Amino acid sequence: MTQDLSAVQSRDNVWEMAQRQLDEVAKLIGLNESIHGYLRVPKRVLEVSVPVRMDDGSFRMFAGYRVQHNMSRGPGKGGIRFHPDVTLDEVKALAMWMTWKCALVNIPFGGAKGGVICDPKHMSMQELENLTRRFTSEISIIIGPEKDIPAPDVYTTPQIMAWIMDTFSMQAGYSIPGVVTGKPISIGGSLGRDKATARGCLYVVDEAMHEIGREIREARVAIQGFGNAGMYAAQLMSQRGYHIVAVSDSQGGVADAHGLDVSRLMAYKLETGSVVGFTGGDRIDNKDVLEYDCDVLVPAALEKVITAENAPRIKARIVAEAANGPTMPEADAILFERGIMVLPDILANAGGVTVSYFEWVQDLQNNFWEEEEINERLKRKMVRAFRETSEQANRHKVSMRMGAYCVAVARVAEATKLRGLYP
Ligand code: NAD
Numbered sequence: 001m002t003q004d005l006s007a008v009q010s011r012d013n014v015w016e017m018a019q020r021q022l023d024e025v026a027k028l029i030g031l032n033e034s035i036h037g038y039l040r041v042p043k044r045v046l047e048v049s050v051p052v053r054m055d056d057g058s059f060r061m062f063a064g065y066r067v068q069h070n071m072s073r074g075p076g077k078g079g080i081r082f083h084p085d086v087t088l089d090e091v092k093a094l095a096m097w098m099t100w101k102c103a104l105v106n107i108p109f110g111g112a113k114g115g116v117i118c119d120p121k122h123m124s125m126q127e128l129e130n131l132t133r134r135f136t137s138e139i140s141i142i143i144g145p146e147k148d149i150p151a152p153d154v155y156t157t158p159q160i161m162a163w164i165m166d167t168f169s170m171q172a173g174y175s176i177p178g179v180v181t182g183k184p185i186s187i188g189g190s191l192g193r194d195k196a197t198a199r200g201c202l203y204v205v206d207e208a209m210h211e212i213g214r215e216i217r218e219a220r221v222a223i224q225g226f227g228n229a230g231m232y233a234a235q236l237m238s239q240r241g242y243h244i245v246a247v248s249d250s251q252g253g254v255a256d257a258h259g260l261d262v263s264r265l266m267a268y269k270l271e272t273g274s275v276v277g278f279t280g281g282d283r284i285d286n287k288d289v290l291e292y293d294c295d296v297l298v299p300a301a302l303e304k305v306i307t308a309e310n311a312p313r314i315k316a317r318i319v320a321e322a323a324n325g326p327t328m329p330e331a332d333a334i335l336f337e338r339g340i341m342v343l344p345d346i347l348a349n350a351g352g353v354t355v356s357y358f359e360w361v362q363d364l365q366n367n368f369w370e371e372e373e374i375n376e377r378l379k380r381k382m383v384r385a386f387r388e389t390s391e392q393a394n395r396h397k398v399s400m401r402m403g404a405y406c407v408a409v410a411r412v413a414e415a416t417k418l419r420g421l422y423p
Contacts, residue, residue, distance in 0.1 A: 014303055014325055015089035018096045021329070025405040028396055035413045039099075042092050043110075044068040048138035050116065052131045055124050062131060064116040066139040068148055069095035072415040075146055076112030077102055077353060079153025079182075082131075082160075086115035090303075094153075094324055098353070100408035101346040105385045107357040112148045114139065120155045132160050136167040143168070145178030145364065151356050152182040152228070154302070158194075162187055178363040181356035190359035191371040193352075196378060198232030200351015201322050202240060203382040204343050205296055208318050211390060212341065214295065220259070222246040222294040222316070224286070225301030226275050229322040229349065231266060233298050238262040246284060246292040249274055250301070253289045254281035290314060299326035306331045314340065321345040336399045344401035346408060347389055354381050 019040055026036045050062040065088055068076040078098040081091075091113050099111025116135055120128055142148055152161060161183045168179045177188030185191065192199070209216055221242045223230045226249040234244045243259035251274045254260065261280050268278045276283065290297065290310055297316035299305055303325035306314065311331035319335065320343040321327065327335070327342060335342050355378055362368050385407075393403030 013089055014093040017325070017329055018093035021401070021405060022096070022409065025402060025409050028398065028402060029406050029410055031409065031413055032417070035416055038416060039070060039409070039412060042067050042069045042095055043071060044142065045088070045092070046139060046142055047088065048135065050131060050135045050138055052127060052134060054127055062116055062118050062135075064114065064135045064138065065091045066114040066142060066148070066150075067091045067095040067112060068142065069111040069113075070099040070412055070416070071110035071148075072412060072419055073103060073110055074108035075110065075144075076148030077107075077109035077151070077356065078111060078113035079151045080114035080116070080135075080156050080160075080164075081153040082116050082118050082120045082128075082155040084117060084119045086117045091115045097324060097346055099412055100405060101350050101353055102357075103408040103411040104346050104389070104404050105350045105354050105381045106411070107354060107381075109149075109353070109357065112150075113153075114150055115153075128160070129163055132163040133167045136164045137171065140168055140171060143179060145176060145360070149178065149356075149360055150180050151353070154227075158182055158184045158189065161189075178360050181359040183359070188359070188363045190355055190362055190374060191369070192374040192378070193355045193359055194228070195232040195236065196355035197229045197322065197349050197352035198236050199375065200354060200378060200382045201229070201233050201298065201320050201343075201348050202236045203351070203379050204348055204386045205237070205298075205318060205320050206240070207383055207386040207390075208320070208341055208343055209296075212317065214317070217241045219243065219295040220245045220257075220293070221296040221298060222255075222289050222292040223298040223300055223322075224248050224253075224289045224305065224326075225299065225323060226269055227300070229352075230298065230300030231269065233300060233322055234260075234262045235266060237296075237298075242296065245294055246281075246289045247275055248284070248286045248289040248301075249276070250286075252276040252286055253284045254278045255284045255289070255292060256281040257293070296320060299323045302326070304328055306335070308334060311335055312338075314338075316340060318343065320348040322349050324349065332399065332401060342400055343386075344389075344399075344404050347385055347400070347404045350385065351378055351382060354378055 094113035102109040183189035246255035300322035308330035311334035
């Protein structure tokens with residue numbers, strides 16, 4: 001009985017899932033055993049206790065983490081997540097995925113990630129600022145423009161990035177905008193960063209549609225999650241000609257088989273805080289969005305939402321993982337067998353980190369680019385990553401996820417091998 005339970009828990013452990021994905025690709029590309037062992041574990045894990053003064057005058061302790069998985073190709077890069085369900089294992093998995101993501105789009109960063117166990121929905125702005133500043137101070141021993149550059153993730157905003165930049169700069173005595181990306185434009189942020197994840201996702205979905213010979217104008221899209229990634233994906237895809245037929249957020253969903261009016265829906269969400277209650281569509285259950293009749297499904301919320309249980313009922317022809325880790329390995333196998341093309345997270349949501357890289361480059365040079373230039377550079381990176389992924393997937397007759405891992409792991413392994421072992 002106990003054994004059964006632990007087997008279930010270990011199947012659900014997102015860190016073990018990330019390691020299993022690496023193990024599979026190691027076999028496929030014949031990765032050197034020592035390098036495989038090196039890449040299977042994080043380089044550095046920092047756990048901090050963060051005391052925060054609350055509005056009632058008391059102070060509370062929060063647990064926070066910063067994990068650096070691999071830095072062979074450059075400084076660490078990865079978001080910071082504020083969420084009650086953050087765990088160290090989750091942060092480790094997200095850090096490893098960042099390593100592969102940066103390598104796949106070929107930007108000179110390693111993988112890192114951070115998180116604080118907290119519930120920002122029940123904290124005031126002042127409490128959030130106190131938490132952010134103290135957390136930044138605690139992890140400042142391992143972050144910096146040349147070491148590790150945080151960014152936004154779930155429930156962390158440009159304002160939070162501004163506080164991180166300010167705290168780090170105050171400690172040094174001068175402004176260091178390159179310590180963090182996803183900042184507001186006025187303090188060294190990049191044009192196009194807010195929509196970059198969604199835009200990158202659009203570019204690879206366009207490529208996938210082209211590859212399977214489908215017309216964009218006829219395609220129907222369902223999106224789970226209506227935050228930064230999901231909402232802008234809906235906006236950009238509808239502007240491109242896709243029909244957005246279903247969307248959801250944490251409170252529920254709305255659908256219209258003929259296409260939702262995305263501009264009105266965005267205005268409604270910004271006004272009320274949810275898509276629920278929008279009169280331009282029918283109310284549907286959050287989970288039903290995943291199984292909605294559509295051509296492209298974009299999971300853009302949290303992990304592990306596509307499972308062995310619902311994978312047989314998914315109707316989309318393409319699944320574009322705007323979220324990190326939305327598909328369980330068992331579900332992945334089912335979707336592959338059913339001929340559904342899954343554009344893996346490390347490809348489909350790599351637009352965010354790519355424009356973060358552009359932001360960092362602009363900050364270091366104090367030279368800021370026009371938005372068209374940024375979008376054009378982003379498109380080149382995304383299209384190239386899609387084609388390299390597709391080429392590897394076809395060559396090995398494997399899924400797009402495995403194809404993407406082949407490209408990424410080989411790049412990181414090469415850098416690790418070339419640098420050699422110190423001392
Ligand atoms: P966000 O906080 O802006 O939005 C999250 C959205 O998900 C919200 O609309 C929320 O209501 C919804 N949500 C939460 N729980 C849900 C549930 N159970 N069912 C349906 N919807 C639910 O976060 P984001 O930045 O859009 O990130 C979403 C995903 O995209 C995460 O997995 C994140 O790691 C990934 N991602 C984001 C970026 C980025 O640049 N923002 C980059 C790469 C990957």
